[in-house]
Amino acid sequence: MASSPIRAVIGQAGGPTAVINQSLVGVVQGCLEAKGIDQVFGVLHGVQGILDDQLIDLTDEEPATLERVALTPGAALRSVRLRPDEEQAARVVRALDRHGVRYLFYIGGNDTAETALLLLQAARERKQELQVVHVPKTVDNDLAVTDHSPGYGSAARFVALAHMGDEQDNRSLLGVKVNVIMGRHAGWLTASAGLARESGESGPHLIYVPERDFVMDEFLSSVSDCMERHGRCVVALSEGIHDAQGALISESRELDNHGNVQLSGGGLGEHLIAQLRGALGAGIRARADTFGYLQRTFPGAISEVDAREAREVGRAAVEFAVAQGGVSGSVVIQREKGREYRVRYELAALEDLAQKTQVMPKRFLDGPHDVSPKFLEWLRPLVGDLPRFGTLGHYPIPPA
Amino acid sequence: MASSPIRAVIGQAGGPTAVINQSLVGVVQGCLEAKGIDQVFGVLHGVQGILDDQLIDLTDEEPATLERVALTPGAALRSVRLRPDEEQAARVVRALDRHGVRYLFYIGGNDTAETALLLLQAARERKQELQVVHVPKTVDNDLAVTDHSPGYGSAARFVALAHMGDEQDNRSLLGVKVNVIMGRHAGWLTASAGLARESGESGPHLIYVPERDFVMDEFLSSVSDCMERHGRCVVALSEGIHDAQGALISESRELDNHGNVQLSGGGLGEHLIAQLRGALGAGIRARADTFGYLQRTFPGAISEVDAREAREVGRAAVEFAVAQGGVSGSVVIQREKGREYRVRYELAALEDLAQKTQVMPKRFLDGPHDVSPKFLEWLRPLVGDLPRFGTLGHYPIPPA
Numbered sequence: 001m002a003s004s005p006i007r008a009v010i011g012q013a014g015g016p017t018a019v020i021n022q023s024l025v026g027v028v029q030g031c032l033e034a035k036g037i038d039q040v041f042g043v044l045h046g047v048q049g050i051l052d053d054q055l056i057d058l059t060d061e062e063p064a065t066l067e068r069v070a071l072t073p074g075a076a077l078r079s080v081r082l083r084p085d086e087e088q089a090a091r092v093v094r095a096l097d098r099h100g101v102r103y104l105f106y107i108g109g110n111d112t113a114e115t116a117l118l119l120l121q122a123a124r125e126r127k128q129e130l131q132v133v134h135v136p137k138t139v140d141n142d143l144a145v146t147d148h149s150p151g152y153g154s155a156a157r158f159v160a161l162a163h164m165g166d167e168q169d170n171r172s173l174l175g176v177k178v179n180v181i182m183g184r185h186a187g188w189l190t191a192s193a194g195l196a197r198e199s200g201e202s203g204p205h206l207i208y209v210p211e212r213d214f215v216m217d218e219f220l221s222s223v224s225d226c227m228e229r230h231g232r233c234v235v236a237l238s239e240g241i242h243d244a245q246g247a248l249i250s251e252s253r254e255l256d257n258h259g260n261v262q263l264s265g266g267g268l269g270e271h272l273i274a275q276l277r278g279a280l281g282a283g284i285r286a287r288a289d290t291f292g293y294l295q296r297t298f299p300g301a302i303s304e305v306d307a308r309e310a311r312e313v314g315r316a317a318v319e320f321a322v323a324q325g326g327v328s329g330s331v332v333i334q335r336e337k338g339r340e341y342r343v344r345y346e347l348a349a350l351e352d353l354a355q356k357t358q359v360m361p362k363r364f365l366d367g368p369h370d371v372s373p374k375f376l377e378w379l380r381p382l383v384g385d386l387p388r389f390g391t392l393g394h395y396p397i398p399p400a
Numbered sequence: 401m402a403s404s405p406i407r408a409v410i411g412q413a414g415g416p417t418a419v420i421n422q423s424l425v426g427v428v429q430g431c432l433e434a435k436g437i438d439q440v441f442g443v444l445h446g447v448q449g450i451l452d453d454q455l456i457d458l459t460d461e462e463p464a465t466l467e468r469v470a471l472t473p474g475a476a477l478r479s480v481r482l483r484p485d486e487e488q489a490a491r492v493v494r495a496l497d498r499h500g501v502r503y504l505f506y507i508g509g510n511d512t513a514e515t516a517l518l519l520l521q522a523a524r525e526r527k528q529e530l531q532v533v534h535v536p537k538t539v540d541n542d543l544a545v546t547d548h549s550p551g552y553g554s555a556a557r558f559v560a561l562a563h564m565g566d567e568q569d570n571r572s573l574l575g576v577k578v579n580v581i582m583g584r585h586a587g588w589l590t591a592s593a594g595l596a597r598e599s600g601e602s603g604p605h606l607i608y609v610p611e612r613d614f615v616m617d618e619f620l621s622s623v624s625d626c627m628e629r630h631g632r633c634v635v636a637l638s639e640g641i642h643d644a645q646g647a648l649i650s651e652s653r654e655l656d657n658h659g660n661v662q663l664s665g666g667g668l669g670e671h672l673i674a675q676l677r678g679a680l681g682a683g684i685r686a687r688a689d690t691f692g693y694l695q696r697t698f699p700g701a702i703s704e705v706d707a708r709e710a711r712e713v714g715r716a717a718v719e720f721a722v723a724q725g726g727v728s729g730s731v732v733i734q735r736e737k738g739r740e741y742r743v744r745y746e747l748a749a750l751e752d753l754a755q756k757t758q759v760m761p762k763r764f765l766d767g768p769h770d771v772s773p774k775f776l777e778w779l780r781p782l783v784g785d786l787p788r789f790g791t792l793g794h795y796p797i798p799p800a
Contacts, residue, residue, distance in 0.1 A: 016572040018565070041797055055797035068790025074568025076792050081573070098800035158700075165418070165697030168474025172416040173481070177693070267667050292689035293577070297565030299787050300558075300700040387699050390468025392476050397441055397455035400498035 005038035007101045008318075009055065012075040013046040013082075013108035013115065017151030018158075018302050019310035020107060020137045024077060025070040026314020027105045027135065028058050036322045037103065046080035046106070047115060050092045055099065070311065073297035075107075083111055089122040093130060096123075103131050103321050105314075109138040109149075113330050114354035120328050133317045134330035134350060137310070139296045141188035144356035145348045146332035150313055153306030153382035155182070155295050156192035159236075160383055162291060163196030167203045167234060168389070174232040175285030176223055176276055179204070180269045182295050184240035186359045187211050189295065192379055193236035194371045198389060203234025206369040210240040211360050214249050218368055219272070220279040227280065239268060239290075303384045309333060309343065316345035341381035405438035407501045408718075409455065412475040413446040413482075413508035413515070417551030418558075418702050419710035420507060420537045424477060425470040426714020427505045427535065428458050436722045437503065446480035446506070447515060450492045455499065470711065473697035475507075483511055489522040493530060496523075503531050503721050505714075509538040509549075513730055514754035520728050533717045534730035534750060537710070539696045541588035544756035545748045546732035550713055553706030553782035555582070555695050556592035559636075560783055562691060563596035567603045567634060568789070574632040575685030576623055576676055579604070580669045582695050584640035586759045587611050589695065592779055593636035594771045598789060603634025606769040610640040611760050614649050618768055619672070620679040627680065639668060639690075703784045709733060709743065716745035741781035 008031045012020060024042075031040035044054040069076050084092060096104060106116045116134040123130035136143050139155035159181055170177050181190040187209020194207055205226045208214055214237075226233035241249050250268035269288025276286050313331045320327055329347040336342040364375035408431045412420060424442075431440035444454040469476050484492060496504060506516045516534040523530035536543050539555035559581055570577050581590040587609020594607055605626045608614055614637075626633035641649050650668035669688025676686050713731045720727055729747040736742040764775035 012572075016569055042792065053797075053799040056792070057795040057797055058792065060795070061793060065790055065793070068788065069792060070790075071787065072568060072789040072791075073565045075572035076790075078574075079572040095800070099797070100800075161700045162694050162698060165473045165699050166693060168472060169416055169693050169697045172412075172475035172479040267670065270667065287693065289692035289694065290690065291694070293566060293569050293687065294562050294689065294691070294694070297569045298562060298700075299565050300561045300698075387471065388468065389472040390465055390470075390476075391472075392442065392456070392458065392469060393461060393465070395457040395460070397453075397457055397499070399453040400495075400500075 004100050006036060007039045007041060007099060008037050008103040008105065009041045009043050009096065009101045010058070010077065010105045011043045011046040011049065011107065012077045012079050013106060013112040014079060014137070015139065015296060016074040016079055017137050017139050017296050018073040018154040018298065019150055019307050020074070021072050021076045022070045022307050022310035023107050023135050023137060023150060023314040025066045026311040027317055028061065028066060030315040030318025032059070034318050034322045041099070041101070042077045045078045046082065047084050047092050048080045048082045050095050051088065053095070073299055083115055084118060086118070086122070089118045093119055093123045093126070093128055096130060097128050102129055102326070103133070105133050105135055105317050105321070107135040107137055109136070109140070110143055110353055110355055110357065113350055116330070117350040117354045120350060131321045131326045131328045132350070133321045133328060134353065135313055135317045136331060139189060140183055140186055142186040142357045142359070144353050144358045145330070147335040147343070148333060148382055150306060150310035151296070152188060153303035154301060155189055156379060157303045157383045158295050158298050158301040159189055159192045159291065160195040160386060161301050163193045163204055163234070163236065164386065164389065167196055170203060170232050170234050173285070175287065176227065176233045176235070178235045178237065178269050178272050178286070178288040180239055180288065180290040181236060182291070183210065183238040185210055185357050187238050188360060190236050190238040191360060191364070191371045191375060192383065194376055195379060195383060195386065201230060204236040205230065205233050206235045207371055208235070208237035208241050208369050209360060209365070210238050210242060211365060212368055213244040214241040215243070215368070216275060220275060222369055223276060224280055303382060305382055305384055313345060320347040404500050406436060407439045407441060407499060408437045408503035408505065409441045409443055409496065409501045410458070410477065410505045411443045411446040411449065411507065412477045412479050413506065413512040414479060414537070415539065415696060416474040416479055417537050417539050417696050418473040418554040418698065419550055419707045420474070421472050421476045422470045422707050422710035423507050423535050423537060423550060423714040425466045426711040427717055428461065428466060430715040430718025432459070434718050434722045441499070441501070442477045445478045446482065447484050447488070447492050448480045448482045450495050451488065453495070473699055483515055484518060486518070486522070489518045493519055493523045493526070493528055496530060497528050502529055503533070505533050505535055505717050505721070507535040507537055509536070509540070510543055510753055510755055510757065513750055516730070517750040517754045520750060529726070531721050531726045531728045532750070533721045533728060534753065535713055535717045536731060539589060540583055540586055542586040542757045542759070544753050544758045545730070547735040547743070548733060548782055550706060550710035551696070552588060553703035554701060555589055556779060557703045557783045558695050558698050558701040559589055559592045559691065560595040560786060561701050563593045563604055563634070563636060564786065564789065567596055570603060570632050570634050573685070575687065576627065576633045576635070578635045578637065578669050578672050578686070578688040580639055580688065580690040581636060582691070583610065583638040585610055585757050587638050588760060590636050590638040591760060591764070591771045591775060592783065594776055595779060595783060595786065601630060604636040605630065605633050606635045607771055608635070608637035608641050608769055609760060609765070610638050610642060611765060612768055613644040614641040615643070615768070616675060620675060622769055623676060624680055703782060705782055705784055713745060720747040
């Protein structure tokens with residue numbers, strides 16, 4: 001009797017990114033080339049799809065199709081937010097066992113790393129031969145251990161480009177502009193707005209991240225100072241900014257004219273504009289934008305380095321998994337020392353990433369509302385070259 | 401005594417676009433080449449800057465600087481919203497007279513065309529030798545006479561790309577997604593979301609523009625139908641949607657728990673999500689994004705055709721102005737008949753554009769919530785090629 005084929009399964013979870021399918025294709029290619037793997041399956045909607053028997057065969061996908069899928073934002077295998085409990089985890093690994101699956105590659109963030117760990121433990125408990133490798137992705141860049149995460153560079157590129165354009169808009173029609181950026185607990189994505197600055201005059205003039213407590217009075221007086229200095233003010237801030245007690249500013253309550261508590265409707269930007277009008281005068285031109293989901297899937301702002309690394313973490317995941325007869329863990333990116341930007345891939349223990357949040361270190365921040373030059377230097381290679389804009393000279397004509 | 405030099409002045413007004421500086425550079429280049437013009441000035445903040453003596457000399461700008469400025473979004477000469485009254489108009493033309501200005505090029509939308517007309521009339525009244533040429537720009541595409549306006553193609557490209565990405569996001573994590581797009585009176589920009597569709601399954605599934613009255617019950621039942629058919633629903637709608645009485649949906653009022661009138665805070669998207677939760681159940685996954693200012697200045701979505709035409713309308717403005725010893729009017733784009741996309745530039749009377757709003761014609765709309773194939777065919781050349789995405793095949797694995 002021939003031995004049964006050895007199978008690998010790939011799933012995707014959490015919020016998608018612009019390059020998450022690069023990782024998917026990297027895993028597929030790695031599996032097709034790996035000696036120890038005979039067939040590669042995908043599962044729709046992550047672990048939910050394993051419970052629901054939603055497996056598809058990826059072994060015979062055309063290389064051209066895979067390359068086109070790699071360039072497509074969003075999760076080609078569809079995503080899921082499910083964090084299985086122990087009973088579900090046991091059901092998942094039993095289903096994988098029935099399908100002869102020896103390797104599970106799970107692409108996602110820190111929740112996904114936790115699920116991967118749970119599945120690994122469930123398999124170990126029943127002495128099932130299963131390796132689980134977590135393939136990192138997140139626009140928030142909040143995964144532990146790794147220097148940075150695939151998905152972040154492209155989202156950061158979107159935020160930087162958006163601020164480059166918005167800066168020109170704000171120069172054209174002066175006023176206060178507040179941009180609300182994704183990031184509940186970590187300010188990495190908001191901080192990338194700093195790359196948009198071309199000179200000391202350029203916005204964003206103020207950058208607020210959740211790593212610092214947000215003090216409304218400091219914000220209002222900083223905007224006021226900025227208006228006096230530049231005649232305008234562009235502010236980038238995280239949706240997750242909070243006060244010293246940890247309460248989200250977006251959930252601030254205020255009394256309406258009737259003395260009733262009023263929710264600001266999720267509109268952090270609107271709330272801050274109202275505060276600014278109260279402090280600086282109702283006549284001030286003040287606008288807010290919330291960048292929303294465009295940050296994670298806009299097709300016109302993909303970073304080449306990010307796309308390449310996303311592919312490579314997928315391939316690396318397979319290499320690690322089949323090495324030494326089978327290993328589990330999470331693929332992390334380490335930056336090589338030296339001037340030139342180079343990285344290597346390593347495998348970390350799932351325990352070191354599961355449910356951990358990496359916030360920005362102090363050396364990347366500067367005072368209550370800025371990032372440091374060190375941070376921008378660290379970030380630049382991940383985002384790639386940005387356009388260089390032009391400015392007219394100033395040759396004033398004397399009054400006639 | 402040598403005759404005094406003949407001068408031209410350029411100004412920019414209204415909301416900026418991603419290619420408004422292409423037109424500026426087109427006018428500068430046209431003036432530098434025109435035989436009848438000796439010097440070219442810019443004015444900061446449009447007519448306001450003429451009143452405030454904020455003229456700068458553009459005659460000696462380096463060609464390389466101009467080319468870089470052309471690639472920069474936003475108004476390099478800064479913008480203004482001022483619509484001068486008759487007294488201000490008279491002061492503006494007197495100031496131009498003192499500076500020896502014989503040609504004024506004013507880049508902007510239909511308000512700007514009105515201002516141009518007012519200035520022309522003020523000059524005619526005092527028998528001043530002044531030609532005023534309006535150079536069109538608007539992301540809204542609502543200018544009369546012209547086939548389309550510079551600025552629209554790039555904004556439409558942003559909206560189409562954003563929906564291509566958002567569609568993949570929505571496929572990944574199913575639910576309702578509502579995208580609110582610029583456009584108070586005309587739906588051109590919202591309608592461009594239709595270009596994002598790759599197949600009959602693709603979103604945006606529903607497109608609502610101000611040219612049609614918005615009926616909340618129709619909206620709620622259409623979303624419900626779409627959820628049943630596709631398990632998800634992407635909606636693109638204009639900020640200017642209104643009911644049959646003309647009242648903006650964004651200004652809908654509802655009673656809160658205490659019976660007080662509550663404004664929905666400008667959050668049209670939030671308001672619609674609340675309505676959807678009420679109709680389809682609170683458990684539904686529903687999200688809204690308001691694209692905001694990114695639509696008009698994002699540097700990563702500029703249409704090549706739009707950039708080229710924006711430059712050409714600037715050059716054409718100068719050619720018309722100096723032809724036949726001086727003509728005033730507004731540059732319009734006419735599309736040549738035939739398969740291949742080609743345009744020619746003409747000069748229309750300022751009266752024909754001033755304060756007029758061109759809405760979408762009936763043949764470009766389809767039912768209460770869609771655009772027609774004719775519209776997409778008309779739009780495609782203005783936006784340029786879009787990326788082609790990939791989809792995995794579906795080769796299901798039977799349950800084990």
